[in-house]
Every structure is written in structure tokens, then in C-alpha cells.
Amino acid sequence: MEILKNKAMEVAMKVKKLGQDDPRRIIHSIKVGVALTLVSLFYYWRPLYDGFGASGIWAVITVVVIFEFTVGATLSKGFNRGLGTLLAGGLGVGVDYLANLSGQKGEPFVLGVFVFLIAASATFSRFFPGIKARYDYGVLIFILTFSMVSVSAYRFDEFLTMAYQRLSTIVAGGAICIIICIVVCPVWAGETLHNLVTSNLDKLGDYLEGFGGEYFYCCDDEEQVTSIEKDKSFLQAYKAVLNSKSMEDSMANFARWEPKHGNFSFRHPWKHYLKIGSYARQCAYHIQALNTHLNFQPPNPSQFRTIIQAPCNTLSSESGKALKALATAMKTMSDPSPTSLVHLNAAKSAINDLKNCLKSATTQTPDEPSNLLAIIPDATVASILIEMVKSVEDLCEA
Amino acid sequence: MEILKNKAMEVAMKVKKLGQDDPRRIIHSIKVGVALTLVSLFYYWRPLYDGFGASGIWAVITVVVIFEFTVGATLSKGFNRGLGTLLAGGLGVGVDYLANLSGQKGEPFVLGVFVFLIAASATFSRFFPGIKARYDYGVLIFILTFSMVSVSAYRFDEFLTMAYQRLSTIVAGGAICIIICIVVCPVWAGETLHNLVTSNLDKLGDYLEGFGGEYFYCCDDEEQVTSIEKDKSFLQAYKAVLNSKSMEDSMANFARWEPKHGNFSFRHPWKHYLKIGSYARQCAYHIQALNTHLNFQPPNPSQFRTIIQAPCNTLSSESGKALKALATAMKTMSDPSPTSLVHLNAAKSAINDLKNCLKSATTQTPDEPSNLLAIIPDATVASILIEMVKSVEDLCEA
Numbered sequence: 204m205e206i207l208k209n210k211a212m213e214v215a216m217k218v219k220k221l222g223q224d225d226p227r228r229i230i231h232s233i234k235v236g237v238a239l240t241l242v243s244l245f246y247y248w249r250p251l252y253d254g255f256g257a258s259g260i261w262a263v264i265t266v267v268v269i270f271e272f273t274v275g276a277t278l279s280k281g282f283n284r285g286l287g288t289l290l291a292g293g294l295g296v297g298v299d300y301l302a303n304l305s306g307q308k309g310e311p312f313v314l315g316v317f318v319f320l321i322a323a324s325a326t327f328s329r330f331f332p333g334i335k336a337r338y339d340y341g342v343l344i345f346i347l348t349f350s351m352v353s354v355s356a357y358r359f360d361e362f363l364t365m366a367y368q369r370l371s372t373i374v375a376g377g378a379i380c381i382i383i384c385i386v387v388c389p390v391w392a393g394e395t396l397h398n399l400v401t402s403n404l405d406k407l408g409d410y411l412e413g414f415g416g417e418y419f420y421c422c423d424d425e426e427q428v429t430s431i432e433k434d435k436s437f438l439q440a441y442k443a444v445l446n447s448k449s450m451e452d453s454m455a456n457f458a459r460w461e462p463k464h465g466n467f468s469f470r471h472p473w474k475h476y477l478k479i480g481s482y483a484r485q486c487a488y489h490i491q492a493l494n495t496h497l498n499f500q501p502p503n504p505s506q507f508r509t510i511i512q513a514p515c516n517t518l519s520s521e522s523g524k525a526l527k528a529l530a531t532a533m534k535t536m537s538d539p540s541p542t543s544l545v546h547l548n549a550a551k552s553a554i555n556d557l558k559n560c561l562k563s564a565t566t567q568t569p570d571e572p573s574n575l576l577a578i579i580p581d582a583t584v585a586s587i588l589i590e591m592v593k594s595v596e597d598l599c600e601a
Numbered sequence: 602m603e604i605l606k607n608k609a610m611e612v613a614m615k616v617k618k619l620g621q622d623d624p625r626r627i628i629h630s631i632k633v634g635v636a637l638t639l640v641s642l643f644y645y646w647r648p649l650y651d652g653f654g655a656s657g658i659w660a661v662i663t664v665v666v667i668f669e670f671t672v673g674a675t676l677s678k679g680f681n682r683g684l685g686t687l688l689a690g691g692l693g694v695g696v697d698y699l700a701n702l703s704g705q706k707g708e709p710f711v712l713g714v715f716v717f718l719i720a721a722s723a724t725f726s727r728f729f730p731g732i733k734a735r736y737d738y739g740v741l742i743f744i745l746t747f748s749m750v751s752v753s754a755y756r757f758d759e760f761l762t763m764a765y766q767r768l769s770t771i772v773a774g775g776a777i778c779i780i781i782c783i784v785v786c787p788v789w790a791g792e793t794l795h796n797l798v799t800s801n802l803d804k805l806g807d808y809l810e811g812f813g814g815e816y817f818y819c820c821d822d823e824e825q826v827t828s829i830e831k832d833k834s835f836l837q838a839y840k841a842v843l844n845s846k847s848m849e850d851s852m853a854n855f856a857r858w859e860p861k862h863g864n865f866s867f868r869h870p871w872k873h874y875l876k877i878g879s880y881a882r883q884c885a886y887h888i889q890a891l892n893t894h895l896n897f898q899p900p901n902p903s904q905f906r907t908i909i910q911a912p913c914n915t916l917s918s919e920s921g922k923a924l925k926a927l928a929t930a931m932k933t934m935s936d937p938s939p940t941s942l943v944h945l946n947a948a949k950s951a952i953n954d955l956k957n958c959l960k961s962a963t964t965q966t967p968d969e970p971s972n973l974l975a976i977i978p979d980a981t982v983a984s985i986l987i988e989m990v991k992s993v994e995d996l997c998e999a
Contacts, residue, residue: 488843
């Protein structure tokens, strides 16, 4: 009993957390509930039932199947479903007509052959990457409807009435879905994509801004340690960027279907986000390489490190600021050039400072024989930072 | 006309390429066709039709919806569908009984409230990551069946017969799917996962084996250039590893459902593959960092470069060999320790050589004042290679 209670508490906590993380989830659940209840009216309300007959069940199926979290996904599924059903219905009627010509005996064979051929080739078409990405569901519905139509046509003579009833209920179900999905607190895939990409840039910027302090902190006073310990979460946040590709791809796919919303027009250049996303991943890979260096701090920092510290710090924080300026510009949909270019130029001049430091460093310290080995980690960090600036530059151009 | 012909040729070429890349795709398409044709028998063959009635259509739906490319995916969907249908059916009957108690007038309201509550909470449950990964489809079917059952129960009194017919056709359709999927040239998700992970390791190994030659080649004779130019594909292959996470995750999810096949038992430790996969991605990130250095070759190689060339070459090729030995060991499912450890130790001793080189380098060349700047890229490469060996070591332990 006690265990059950604990278990229930645990689940309740999880539910609360999921809801708090993203309240749109709760709203979405309620929306699905409302849509389904509305659709049930097809059954409960007698005049409607008399009009549509048992086909009302198809409205229920449609709602359950096409109602997705984002508007774009719902529209895309609805479009796919409609197109697939229509095409398959037409083809099914055609095939049925052909099969009828072949007489009572031949009909099942002709139908069987057609079902086999069309199902096999449609299934194969799902392996095309282009179709897979956008019309996968439509092809599935196409196969489904085609086999249902050709198979039931063999039995039912009142076939056309049934087709009409079904189509109209599917349209009604789809319309209810789409209206509820768009009108009541819509979740736009485009907006989600936009936020995802900008927050990824922000995360990278945070990391870079913090990296200098983190890497060189052993050279600073010990007092600062506790305050730095507090918010190390930014050191982990960038990891989410590494595997963001599939999420971005699917969001961009859905966003294509969405009408104008907020600041986004119908044919917003969503592909651009994918490009920015891939540059951001490029940066994240560099950061990943930087991150491995955070863990092995040499016990006594070399003289070399103190020399490069200042320019490296500037380099890292300025490129971080450039990224964050970019993110802010994207958020407000303004021209990113001015602020981020300032930071980028600051980062570039830091590279030059760093190079000068390095040149002078060699001439200054010929008395340290084994320093080359000791400086390598630091030098690596510096060089990765330089690479990073190049990536950030790519980003700014995009 | 000419354009149409060209278009058709293009599509035909694409189809051929898709088929050649993976002949299992063609077989899969044929399997789906056969399954659907078999299921159509429910309709064409009179004795079966008399037994099952119009519910035969549910067998068709089941086949179209649960027949997936891999055995694991099909089993998982079939299980989800079965469980979802049963649970929802039971719950639907229960709710219907409750609703009946509330009289003729109250029934639709009670049903509506229940549909709303259950649909909303089930939809919400799909946001739980654990449920999302494994039972997403089951929950969908649950909502679908529940609303269908409770809604149709309101109209049909011969409800139980219908439920029985539907269940039996769904079971029959599912059984046909699963049997065809397993018996005829099965595509195992587990095997696919296994091959994916091993080929990823192979790709990384190829890259590392080739990297030394590629990076230091300007120091070698010019004659070799043409032969090296030929096969640079290995320099790109590793990029596939970077974004392999989502594919690996879904395959591992499906593999859990698969019975014993080939060398894999029922409860093969599939999670292990995910671990190896994430280490492999770690390596790939390092390689990504290395790869950026391939593009900027200094015009005249420094003396430093000639010093580190030999140990770096060994380092890179030995860690590559260690990875490939690991991949081979995984392919033959044997103990990876002996061969890969040999290479790993060789790589480690190369690190020591490199360190010694570096130490002696500093003492040998104090006469080159500005060399520190010039060596940084090389030093970075060396240090990334050292990191790489650590990652490879992690891999071997896994």
C-alpha cells in the first residue's frame, strides 16, 4: 500500500514536471480531448448520424491519427491523408472497373494482382528520401485506402455512397482538427524551430563566454571558486546542440506547411535555419574538443599560460558575445550585422594579439627548456579558439 | 515528349540505385504486397467472408499499418496494437456499462466526458520520454480504439459480436504480417544496429589510418599525390558518424523486441551498442576537429613538423588499426582484447615517443625564434591525436 502510494506520488511529480517544462503539452492534451468529443457528436446527435451513417467512425479515426503537437505536423498529415485518400480512391474505382470487365471468375484475380503491384511499388516509393521526408504518411494512407476500396468494392454495390460518406466524414474530422489546432493556443513548428536554433546559438555563446574564466581560473584567486562552482550548467548545455539535427530537420519539414503566423510569412526561408543549425553544430564540435581540455589542469600553470591568458580570454568571450548578439538579432528578426560584427572584429584582433604574444613568448623564454611539452595543451586551446572564430564568422555570414 | 522520357529515365535510374544500395528494400516491398494480397483473401474467399463479415477490412488495415521494414519494428507495432486494442476495448466496455446506468438522456454526456478525460490524459502520457520511445503507437491505438468502442457501443447492440470479429481479424492480420516478416528474408533491427555500429568504427579507423599520410603528405614525394587523390572518400565517410544517434536509438528500441536470430540472443545487450555508439561519436568529434586542420597547409613545412611526423603517423595509424581491430572483433563477436590492445599499446608508446620528441625539439632548436607560432597547428594536431587515443581506449573498455 505504502509502495503504491509512493509510486503514485512519483508519477504525479513527473506529470507536474512535464507540464511545467512546457505548458503547451497540457493544452495540447486538452485540445485533443475537445476535438474527439466534438467528433463524437457525429454519433450522439441523431440528425448528423442519419446523414452520415456508420461512417461517422471515420471522423473519429481521422482526428486521432492526424492531430499532432505542432500546427505544421497536423496540416502536413491532414494534407497527406486527404491527397492519399483521394488518389487511392480514384485509382481503386478505376481498377475495380477494369476487374469488372474480366467477369465473375476473373475479378478476384485481377484485383489481387493489382493490390499486389500497387502495394509493392508504393511501399518501395517510401524508400525515396524525398518522399520519406514529406509524404511518407500520405503513401501509407494511399496503400490503405486503395486496398480497402478495391477490396470492399468487390463486395458492396452501394460502394459510391459509402465512398462519399467516408470522404465527407474524413473531411469533417480533418477540418475540426485543423481548426482547433490553429485557433486554440497553436503550437507552430516554425516558431519552435526558430526558438530551437536561437537557443542553441545562445547556449554556445554562454559556453564561450564562460570558457575563458573556467579554463584559466586556477590562475585567479581561490575565493572566486565557490561563485563559479554555482552555475556550471552552461558547460553542459552545449551538448544538446550536438544531436539537434533530426529535431531541426523534422521541424523545418513541418514548418513548410504552416500559414503566416507571428513574424513568419507562409514561405519563410526555413532551409536557412537548417544551414545556421549545421554551422552551430560545427561550433559545438569545436566546443566539444575544447571541453576535453577543461578536465586536465596542470598542477602549476606555466609561464606560457599567463602570457596567452588575456588574448584567449578576449577571444573566447568576444566570439561568445558575437554568437549571443546573433541570437538576439534572430530573436528580434533584425539585421544581425552591426553588434555581432563588432564582437567578431574584437575576436579577430584578439587572434592577432595572441599571435603577437606567441611570437614574443618564444624570444622571451629560451631559458625554459621543457616548456614546449607543457604549453601544448594551452596552445591547442588557443588554436581551437582560433578555429572557432572562423566558424562563428561562417555563422554571421549565413 | 522528350522531357517526359528523360524524366522517366531519371526516375528509373533512381529506382535502380535505391534497389542496388540495399536489395532488402525490394524484398520488403514484395513482402508487403504478398501480405496484403493474402489478407484480401478474407474478402474474396466466401467461407472466410461468411465467418468474419465486413470486419475483414480490419485485417487489411492492420497489415498496412504494422508492416515495417525491420522485424523488431513490426513486432513492436504489432504488440503495441494488440495491447492498445485490448486495454481500450476493455475500458470502453466498462465505460459503456457505466454510461448505460445513467439512463437514456445521460448516456451521451457520460460517454462524452469519459472520451474527453481519457483522450486528454492518454495524449498527455505520450509526452513521457519512456512512453514516447516505446509505446507511442500503442497509446495512439488505445485512444483510437477507446473512442471507437465507446462511440459505437452507443449505437450498436450487437456490439460484442462486432468486437469479437474485429479482434479476430486484427489478430489474423497481425499474425500474417509477423509470419511473413520473420520467415521471408527477415531484416533484423538488431543486425542492422550491429552493422551500423561496426561500420561506423570502421569508418573512423579508415580515417585515422589515412590521416597521417594526408596531413604530412606535402613532406613526401610529389609523385604519390595522384595515387592519394584517388581515394579521398574515407575523409568524408566519418561525417555519417556524427549524426548517427537517432538511427541507433530507434534501432536499439526495435531490437529489444526481436527473438533470437543469428548470433544474437533474445536479450542481447543492445544498450551496449548505444554506449559504443556514443564513444564512437566522441571520436568522430575529435576527427572533425582534426579535419579542419587538413585544409590549411603552411607553404613551407617547419622543422618541427618533420620531427613530430613519425610519432604522429604511428599514433594515428595505430589508433586507426585499434579501432578496426575492434570492429572486426565485433563482427566476429569475439573477444576484442588481444589485437586491439596491441595496437592501442603501440599508439600509447607513440605518444611517449612524441613527448620525447617534443622535449628534445625545444632543446635542439632555440635558434628558430618564431617557430612557436608556426608549430601551433602541428602541435594541435598532435594533441588532438593524443586525446583521440584516450577516446579509443574508452571504446576498447566498452
